[in-house]
Amino acid sequence: MADDVTVPIAVDADIVVARGEGRALAGRLGFSRTDATLIATAISEIGRNILIHAGAGEVEIGRDVDDHRVAIVVVARDEGPGISDVERAFQEGYATGSGLGLGLPGSRRLMDEFDIETKLGHGTTVTMRKWRDRDPLEVVRESPAR
Amino acid sequence: MPVPILKQGDYLIASIQSALSDTEVLELRDDLADRIGRFRSQGIIIDVAALDVIDSFVARSLRNIARTASLRGAVTVIVGIQPDVAVAMVQFRLNLEPLQTALDLEEALALLDRHTRGHGRDGG
Numbered sequence: 524m525a526d527d528v529t530v531p532i533a534v535d536a537d538i539v540v541a542r543g544e545g546r547a548l549a550g551r552l553g554f555s556r557t558d559a560t561l562i563a564t565a566i567s568e569i570g571r572n573i574l575i576h577a578g579a580g581e582v583e584i585g586r587d588v589d590d591h592r593v594a595i596v597v598v599a600r601d602e603g604p605g606i607s608d609v610e611r612a613f614q615e616g617y618a619t620g621s622g623l624g625l626g627l628p629g630s631r632r633l634m635d636e637f638d639i640e641t642k643l644g645h646g647t648t649v650t651m652r653k654w655r656d657r658d659p660l661e662v663v664r665e666s667p668a669r
Numbered sequence: 670m671p672v673p674i675l676k677q678g679d680y681l682i683a684s685i686q687s688a689l690s691d692t693e694v695l696e697l698r699d700d701l702a703d704r705i706g707r708f709r710s711q712g713i714i715i716d717v718a719a720l721d722v723i724d725s726f727v728a729r730s731l732r733n734i735a736r737t738a739s740l741r742g743a744v745t746v747i748v749g750i751q752p753d754v755a756v757a758m759v760q761f762r763l764n765l766e767p768l769q770t771a772l773d774l775e776e777a778l779a780l781l782d783r784h785t786r787g788h789g790r791d792g793g
Binding site (some may be wrong): 536538539542543546556557560561563564567568571572604625626629630631633 | 687688689690691692721722723724725726745751752756759760761762764
């Protein structure tokens with residue numbers, strides 16, 4: 524989709540780029556400034572997780588639409604070591620790298636959906652969505668084009 | 670781009686101009702630690718109004734700056750947390766304690782003046 528942006532994550536400045544792209548797309552999709560900041564903050568945490576735990580990866584930002592809602596979708600992928608105990612990774616303060624162990628549980632609270640797929644030795648993919656209700660006019664305006 | 674740090678009397682004012690990478694946040698920490706010693710500063714104000722996000726790393730770094738400063742006898746005040754950033758911090762459950770915060774520069778200066786009993790600013 525035209526809205527999709529993929530930001531490679533290799534150095535910490537890339538995290539700033541990724542969260543900026545997330546904020547920009549959130550704005551284009553009609554999210555409030557506050558929601559855009561929640562999304563940017565979650566991207567920042569997840570992007571940092573890639574750097575700390577895998578060294579490199581990518582963040583893909585796109586959108587999802589259903590009849591009544593629109594979502595911003597953030598997919599963070601790496602081919603790092605994976606997470607051996609996902610349950611524990613979501614416990615507050617459980618840190619293995621140089622992080623605080625706040626990233627995953629905190630980000631999950633900022634977004635509406637949060638899925639994590641991980642395989643030891645193969646990497647981790649985090650998929651997060653935040654939804655916004657579309658107002659009926661918006662849906663009507665778009666329908667002839669679809 | 671390094672964060673400009675102004676010296677006003679016995680206070681240092683760090684005015685963040687744009688979104689910062691983690692490396693730049695650490696540079697700010699080191700710059701402040703260096704200057705507190707050099708100028709014998711009693712108070713530090715960090716203006717975060719231009720920060721796009723305050724995530725766990727930034728929050729921890731700000732707390733570390735304040736702890737380092739406090740070991741050297743200086744008080745740190747954070748100013749300019751934007752309303753949307755504040756909402757995100759609450760929802761994330763990020764804590765800036767024991768950091769002091771103020772709404773703007775004027776309030777921060779008044780807070781520091783109370784802490785340093787008005788001796789902080791030259792002629793202030």
